[in-house]
C-alpha cells in the first residue's frame with residue numbers, strides 16, 4: 001500500500017517557508033535556490049562548537065508532502081509486554097540519504113568516556129559510538145532561535161518590551177526560561193549547559209510529533225561509524241521520562257540489526273520469557289525507518305545494536321531519537337552521557353572519517 005498522504009500537510013506548509021532567512025539575501029520562498037542552504041541562516045548558540053545549517057529546501061519540501069500517519073506503521077506487539085510501531089521507510093527514499101549526509105557533515109559529535117561502579121570497583125567506560133544531544137526537560141524551555149518561528153521569540157513575560165528587567169534580549173539570543181514562572185531559569189538548575197535544538201532537527205521533531213501524536217523536548221543523535229560501533233542492551237526506562245514515555249527512533253544510512261530481549265522476570269519466570277531470554281527478537285532497521293517505542297511496557301524489554309562483521313559493516317549509520325524528559329535530572333543525564341567533557345569530532349569529507357575538531 002502506498003504511504004498515505006498526511007492530513008497534517010498544512011501544519012508543515014507554514015514553518016519551512018518562514019524559515020530564517022539571511023537579511024543580506026532576503027530571497028522569497030519562491031525564489032530561493034531549492035538545492036542550497038545559502039539563503040538560510042544557520043542555527044547558532046554559545047553552546048554550539050560551530051553553527052549548524054538549516055536543512056536544504058530540497059529536503060524540507062519533499063518531507064512536507066509525505067508525512068506518514070500513525071496507522072501507516074506496523075504494530076510489533078505479538079510478544080508479552082511488547083508495544084512498538086515500525087514505520088518502514090518513513091522518510092522517502094533518496095531524501096533519507098540526503099538527511100544522513102547532511103547530519104553527518106554538519107553536527108558536532110563526541111566520544112564520551114565516563115566512570116561506572118561495578119560493586120566497589122570503578123571502571124572507565126568508552127562509549128562505543130559517536131553521540132550528540134540537544135534539548136531541555138519540561139521544567140524549562142528555550143525561546144525560539146531569533147528570527148525563526150519555532151517557539152516564542154520574545155520574552156514571554158514582557159513580550160519584548162524589556163519591561164521585565166531580565167537582562168536578556170531574546171531577539172538576539174536563545175536563553176532558557178522556567179516553564180512556570182516564565183523567567184530565565186535560576187543559575188543553579190543545571191550543572192550542564194543545555195543546547196537548543198537546531199532548526200534542521202526541529203523540523204524533523206515537529207514532523208515526528210505530528211505523525212506520532214506525541215511531543216518531545218530532546219533529540220539524541222548516535223553515529224555508528226562502522227560495524228565496530230554499537231549500543232549494548234538497555235531499556236531507556238529512566239524515571240525522568242515520566243509514567244508514559246514515548247521515544248521515536250530514526251535510522252539513516254547503512255542498515256543494522258535491532259535486537260530485543262525480555263527482561264528476566266525474577267518473581268515468576270514463565271516459559272516464553274525463558275525462551276526470549278536466550279534468543280533475542282531481531283528487527284532490521286533500514287535507512288529512513290522510524291521505530292516508535294511507547295508506554296510503560298517498554299521497561300520490560302531491553303534493546304541493543306550489536307557489533308557487526310562483513311557485509312556493509314564498513315559503512316556508517318545515524319540514529320536519531322526524539323524523547324521527552326520531565327525533570328532536570330533527565331537533562332543532566334543526557335548531557336553527561338552524550339556530550340561529556342572530552343573533545344569534539346566533526347566529519348571530514350576529505351578523510352571520510354570523524355576527526356578531532358579544533359576551532
Ligand SMILES: O=C(O)CCC(=O)C(=O)O
Pocket residue numbers: 220222231236249251258285303305319321
Ligand atoms: O541506534 C539505535 O537504533 C538505538 C539507539 C538507542 O537505543 C538509544 O540511543 O537509546
Ligand SMILES: [Fe+2]
Pocket residue numbers: 234235236303
Ligand atoms: Fe535505546
